[in-house]
Amino acid sequence: MSGTTNVRDDLGYVRDVVSRSERSVFPSGIAYLWAAIGLVGFSLIDFAPEQVPLFWTISSPVGFILSAWLGWRHAREAGQESRREGHAHMLHWGGLMAAIFLLYPLIAQGALQNKAIAQVILLFVTLGYFLAGVHLVPALKWAAVAMALGYVATITLDGFAWTVLGVLFAAGLVVSARAAGDGRGNARV
């Protein structure tokens, strides 16, 4: 039986090596980028609501492209490239963006108005981060929890609720980034 014991030991070693390779795929720069975009974008609802559509229409696609570039650069620097993982991220976040853009007809028809528009988009984004936490980067669940708390704030608070949300969103992403590490030997998921 010592032969099969050796085989089991070897397979255990292989499993550990593969498991280590799966822990370090989250570039913290992406989290900090969206923390900044979210902090400004959500706070604008309290301070300059007329600027909000323009801000998000520009920052969403620009942030998406910058994130893809940061992810590609991180993979090269970490020495681990995977088209399959890149494809999964593109589909996930691209799908989320498409779903949000598909809300425009409902807004144009008046089915969604005022505060409800931002709240529905917020729910989409919260679900997007939660599912990313389940399927892609476990640490992103912290960002989803922060966004869910922010959603509650937009319902219960009268003043500066969106600024509170922006701060929670940014804090959640920073916590997620620190929990996930940057893939070069720091703290990992």
Add this chain to the structure above:
Amino acid sequence: MATRESEHPSEFPERIAALDSLLDHRVRLAICVLLSRYDRLSFSRLKELTGETDGSLGAHLRKLEEAEYARVKKEFVGRKPTSWYALAPKGLAALAVHLGALTDLLSAAQG
């Protein structure tokens, strides 16, 4: 369990013969499994993941290259020269056969 005569230990030699001698070493097996999961990995990343020294890892990779199981491409990442390794089709086929034989062997041993 009594019907598993076809998986009697007397068939172990056959199963062992199906194992790939090159992939019998756990570090080379781990390298090939990693390369089958990702498009390509750098030498530094493989070293970090396997915990091997430069010399030992280099020797394992050379054997995989010589058998045409793995391919290497040298590029600059920033200003740093980097050796990128990818699994060749021959390596992927050998890995599939080897893992199948290992699975059979373990199933037979469990009876």
